[in-house]
Amino acid sequence: MPTSTEISLGDVGARGAAYAEELPGEHMTLNVGPSHPTTHGVLRLLLELDGDRIIKCEPVIGYLHRGDEKIAENMTYNQFVPYTDRLDYLAPLANNVAYALAVEKLAKLEIPPRCQAIRVICCELARISSHLLGLGVFGMDAGAWTIFMYCFTQREKLYSLFEELTGARFTTSYTRIGGVARDMPEGWLGRVNKFCHEVIPVVDEIDKLLTRNKIFIQRTEGVGVITKEDALAYGITGANLRASGFEADLRKDNPYCGYENYDFEVPIGTRGDCYDRYLVRIEELRQSVRIVRQAIEKMPDGPWYAEGAKKIFAPPKGKILSSMEELIQNFMIVTEGPQMPPGEVYFEAENPKGALGFYIFSKGGGVPYRLHIKGPSFVSLGILPKMLPGHLLTDTTVILGSLDFVLGECDR
Amino acid sequence: MDTIVDTLKAKFPYVAPRATGDHPAVNVPAANLLEFARQLRDDHGYSMLLDLCGVDWDKETPRFGVVYQFYHAAKKTYLMVATLATDDANPAVPSLAALYPAADWHEREAYDMLGIRFTGHPNLTRILMWEGYPYYPLRKDFPLAGIETELPAADTAAATNAKVIAAPMMGGPFNAATDDQHHMSDAEPRAADQSWTEDKPKPGQRG
Numbered sequence: 001m002p003t004s005t006e007i008s009l010g011d012v013g014a015r016g017a018a019y020a021e022e023l024p025g026e027h028m029t030l031n032v033g034p035s036h037p038t039t040h041g042v043l044r045l046l047l048e049l050d051g052d053r054i055i056k057c058e059p060v061i062g063y064l065h066r067g068d069e070k071i072a073e074n075m076t077y078n079q080f081v082p083y084t085d086r087l088d089y090l091a092p093l094a095n096n097v098a099y100a101l102a103v104e105k106l107a108k109l110e111i112p113p114r115c116q117a118i119r120v121i122c123c124e125l126a127r128i129s130s131h132l133l134g135l136g137v138f139g140m141d142a143g144a145w146t147i148f149m150y151c152f153t154q155r156e157k158l159y160s161l162f163e164e165l166t167g168a169r170f171t172t173s174y175t176r177i178g179g180v181a182r183d184m185p186e187g188w189l190g191r192v193n194k195f196c197h198e199v200i201p202v203v204d205e206i207d208k209l210l211t212r213n214k215i216f217i218q219r220t221e222g223v224g225v226i227t228k229e230d231a232l233a234y235g236i237t238g239a240n241l242r243a244s245g246f247e248a249d250l251r252k253d254n255p256y257c258g259y260e261n262y263d264f265e266v267p268i269g270t271r272g273d274c275y276d277r278y279l280v281r282i283e284e285l286r287q288s289v290r291i292v293r294q295a296i297e298k299m300p301d302g303p304w305y306a307e308g309a310k311k312i313f314a315p316p317k318g319k320i321l322s323s324m325e326e327l328i329q330n331f332m333i334v335t336e337g338p339q340m341p342p343g344e345v346y347f348e349a350e351n352p353k354g355a356l357g358f359y360i361f362s363k364g365g366g367v368p369y370r371l372h373i374k375g376p377s378f379v380s381l382g383i384l385p386k387m388l389p390g391h392l393l394t395d396t397t398v399i400l401g402s403l404d405f406v407l408g409e410c411d412r
Numbered sequence: 413m414d415t416i417v418d419t420l421k422a423k424f425p426y427v428a429p430r431a432t433g434d435h436p437a438v439n440v441p442a443a444n445l446l447e448f449a450r451q452l453r454d455d456h457g458y459s460m461l462l463d464l465c466g467v468d469w470d471k472e473t474p475r476f477g478v479v480y481q482f483y484h485a486a487k488k489t490y491l492m493v494a495t496l497a498t499d500d501a502n503p504a505v506p507s508l509a510a511l512y513p514a515a516d517w518h519e520r521e522a523y524d525m526l527g528i529r530f531t532g533h534p535n536l537t538r539i540l541m542w543e544g545y546p547y548y549p550l551r552k553d554f555p556l557a558g559i560e561t562e563l564p565a566a567d568t569a570a571a572t573n574a575k576v577i578a579a580p581m582m583g584g585p586f587n588a589a590t591d592d593q594h595h596m597s598d599a600e601p602r603a604a605d606q607s608w609t610e611d612k613p614k615p616g617q618r619g
Binding site: 067069074233234237253254372374379381412 | 430432434435437459460461462463465467468479481485488490492512513514516517521525538539540541542549550554556
């Protein structure tokens, strides 16, 4: 006959509590980066882990610091245009335009409508290019590799368009203070229009592949939440702020380049998680295409640079070679730089990564006294110490991918 | 346009309008900055600090200043606030990091680049340059080429004898003289920073 013996385990919880000091494992410090595929550049994260859970995050930046602000203080306004390519190097055209607008605001210069429309097309194509890459690598970070290939096929077409317009695929340096480097080539607008027709089905396809993809939703929904209050307190701008449910788009709020004449909508999220940031970006792609189409349709004729600005925009080459006055004008602009009045401006443009700001203090002449660049990626990364703790280590990848930052602009 | 400036001027006796700004702009003494920013956030709705940057005013006294860009997120308007650090040798400005978390990294950058201390900042360390870097590169007396310094990694430096060397600036970047002391005939393309040429020794190696 089987006998039973009663074994008493006692109060397990109480015994556990008695050893609480000894039971938890050691915290581990994990170094991610500065050269790591998920950090999208040379970002380094010092993570303190309790098991798989992040309890502290300290981003280390500056690996790509080139001293752009020091360089800007030592060269003329036009000479700095190529340096702006290298801020957000995924959308150089948008940086060119933002910088030119900031300096033109200092000069109180009116830009003719054709130039404005060209710049709008530049900005929106840059946004499409940047968001395609942002979505592509975000998908890749979440394990959806196909998206990356789809996006890059389209970006390749954009690069060909940029090359045709500016002569370079990546480092466009297209704007000049008071205009653009040259007018659009013959038939270019038609090819942009063709691209618009081709990109929309691809955006739809990405949408179909990801938006209702269970794996993608499980990896992104509720992960990396930035509340509206946090986003404002940390100064986050652009798509990341909109995903948190705050309606803010400088193209609507403080329009520049004639954005007030275009019909488009600003998508906003509700929860501010990684999934919302994805949704906002994919809708912005469609809105950008909408803006580009309107700009093509309404493209005004006329000059593509400010003709009246004799001390700022160099005259056309033909006139320099045939007329004394234009020759002198060109010489002065090349050697001494576009002549700016004394003053102080802070100008922000709605770039793909957020609001790119330029603070310029001028004492007159062709060289800025102080030029400060506010890179939106610098700000987006600043919230990581607040946001990452509490998440699993594997979420870091997705969160970084969803923030869509670029280190060129963060480190300057 | 400048109604906010008038309102602020009426409310705070120490606020002075700043003439140069393109947005509504005010000057605030560093001593009152913290109190001013708190009221700006709580009573006037400037919920965002978009940017702040240090400025080296070179030969002026006080030499160092900080320019803040506030944003009214509901009204979508900007406000520029400038302040000056009174002590040139050890410039210090109160930190706004407790009010606006956005100030944390921006203040670290201003400290890193110009050596302006932000009193009350929770972690005022270098952010773009490495910890232990001996200079403040955005100061006007720091040469564009840079100054020769030790590598941050001591072991690598010992093994390779490598150093951070000043950039070869021969001939560039080009821009003509912009001050009054130069005649038009001097306005040839020249390097703005000529502290290192064939005739003059490298910066940091003088004497």
